[in-house]
Amino acid sequence: MTIIDTALHRLPAPSAAIQALRWSMVFIFAMFGIAKFAAYEAEGVARIADHYWLFAWMYPLWGVQGASNAIGILELSAGALIAAGAWSHRAGLIGGIMGVATFLVTLSFAIGADLWQAGYGFPFMGSLAQFLFKDAVLLAACLALSLDAGHRLARTRKGAT
Template sequence: MREIPGGLPPQTFSIGALRWSLVFIFAMFGIAKFASYEAEGVAGIAMHYPLFAWMYPLIGVQGTSNVIGTVELATGALIALGAWSHRAGLLGGLMGMATFLVTLSFSFGVPLWQDGFGFPFMGSTAQFLFKDAVLLAACLALALHAGHALRTNGAALFSR
């Protein structure tokens, strides 16, 4: 890693830190979706959400969780590949953004504030969901980094 004046590492260091922390998060959460305890926990929120509700009658609680886990693992893999391929990084960043936009949208219509306290005292659902705002921003940063690199290098996203 090349140091710049003032002893600070280059900005690519922060992109790498975002990339590998997101890969870790997507790997750990994606793997967890294959366990029954996580499948049941996800079903408590996702079963009544229009984006996922149709899947539960078709493939069940564990099957739906397995699909979600597979998407999360694929997202993490693409984000990881972004270290070598800006196209993969852009796609992974966009998939990560979609993931966190979906999870943040769960906060509409559910109780967010702790009973007996109200705003700004978060209940367990808000505590679970609100952290995804920073994860959304991290995926946005990676997607923008890859998009800028593609544009600077004159590469199209879809080329032969």
């Protein structure tokens, strides 16, 4: 047996990667969700979201801080459900889907936006692109968690019949 074969036999199971994704997403949702309750974050979100059709209706109803608080509650809820997915396949599936929806929404801000740095153009990202593009990997992480939870839920249901 070669050293590579030995190393390959000692690799953790793919479930270790799912757990790493789970707890990193819980951390992300907790930190960003908590931040939404602070005035500096509420103002920052409002600069982007108050003119966007998915969020614009919240600002006249709840104001800048109220809209940010609502977004924060959704983010904290997604994180809590993703965390609960360690024990409940159904909770993990719902939390993962909430995460997918969250990052689809944030990535949709790129539609029609000027993403490139003025005076440089493509591929030099402007501040909005720098803010948004990282969400592609967060979307993929939530998709992986959703698929994992869905497969585990299906196996559990199949075993129950």
